[in-house]
Amino acid sequence: MTFEQIIFYLFSAVLLAAAVGMVTVRNPVYAALCLILSFFTSAALWLLLEAEFLGLVLVLVYVGAVMVLFLFVIMMLDLNTDPVKEGLVKYAPAGFLVAAVIAVEMIMVLQSAPFQIATPLNPPPANNTEALGLILYTDYVYPFEIAAVILLVAIIAAITLTLRRRPDSRKQDISQQVQVKREDRVRMVKMKSETKEQA
Known part of the structure; x- marks a missing residue:
């Protein structure tokens, strides 16, 4: 070895x-x-x-x-992962069964004729980055764009999850801020002015 x-x-x-x-x-x-x-x-x-x-x-x-x-x-x-962990043992056998079926299907697909390695017609370039770029942006350009869209959706979903409503967080209601009038915020208080004798 x-x-x-x-x-x-x-x-x-x-x-x-x-x-x-x-x-x-x-x-x-x-x-x-x-x-x-x-x-x-x-x-x-x-x-x-x-x-x-x-x-x-x-x-x-x-x-x-x-x-x-x-x-x-x-x-x-x-x-809070405690409720998720409670159902792990309950659904573990079904999860292992699905994983085994998926593994068998992948092995069968990878052993089929289209996935067998054939001798390349042209020798690959010496530079790995150049070879990856040629394959990625010519043969696999559509899967590459689809993966980019999926990543964009995942980023939007992550942002949406962080913006969920929480009872302990303070948020601004913009519609209420726009509808505010001067009388709602400012109160005029009339007081007698102080004189030197009163002081």
């Missing part, structure tokens, strides 16, 4: 442990930290597979931006 294989299996074990921890941990902040660890180890695996661009993009975009957004949303929502 070579040194690269030892590192690959080590990173794979850390990735599996982080993924299991992300799903099973009770605290949402700890789950997000486990997801960050899984992103880092996935980036390390991509670097081992000589996909440097994908590894760096995973660290810069997901760990640097998306996970920070996740942590802010988790802390702003103040999630």
